[in-house]
Amino acid sequence: MQYDIIPITQTELKSLTVVQTKMLRTAQQKKDELYRKAEKELASFSEIIMGSGMVNSSLYEAKKTELENECKYQSDILADNLIYNMSLNEPTTGDDIGGDGNETGEQTGYIVDYSLSYNERYVIVRNYYLSIQDRNERMSLYMADDTAKKYLASYYSTLYDVLYTYSR
Numbered sequence: 682m683q684y685d686i687i688p689i690t691q692t693e694l695k696s697l698t699v700v701q702t703k704m705l706r707t708a709q710q711k712k713d714e715l716y717r718k719a720e721k722e723l724a725s726f727s728e729i730i731m732g733s734g735m736v737n738s739s740l741y742e743a744k745k746t747e748l749e750n751e752c753k754y755q756s757d758i759l760a761d762n763l764i765y766n767m768s769l770n771e772p773t774t775g776d777d778i779g780g781d782g783n784e785t786g787e788q789t790g791y792i793v794d795y796s797l798s799y800n801e802r803y804v805i806v807r808n809y810y811l812s813i814q815d816r817n818e819r820m821s822l823y824m825a826d827d828t829a830k831k832y833l834a835s836y837y838s839t840l841y842d843v844l845y846t847y848s849r
């Protein structure tokens with residue numbers, strides 16, 4: 682994937698964490714979609730102008746400038762949010778997710794990003810719970826974590842077994 686939402690070198694790209702890379706990919710995809718949508722809208726507008734017999738009208742250039750300005754504005758917002766989020770190393774509000782990356786708005790100690798694969802989700806949740814030293818606290822928190830049940834789906838019971846094994 683070509684990244685042009687923010688200026689980033691290959692060295693910087695290689696040094697990003699998995700979460701930061703995912704945020705970069707998501708922002709780049711949103712930017713690409715913005716421009717694709719603008720191109721389609723401009724093509725449709727062009728057909729309308731041509732069909733109306735206004736071939737030499739300045740409406741096309743005005744519409745093109747308007748769409749370019751809007752895409753630039755939206756891309757700048759995406760880039761600003763991306764830079765901020767990457768500095769925190771986690772998603773923040775503004776992309777339909779809560780401050781901890783949780784789409785439901787519930788507070789968790791780990792990032793909840795449903796665009797990640799189940800394996801990536803599993804690793805994030807596992808690492809969070811294994812960072813809790815007290816085994817009784819770890820297991821009671823995990824069993825009460827409704828977000829993890831939804832987020833991990835069938836992986837929830839697998840992770841329960843792993844955490845239980847580490848609890849002995």
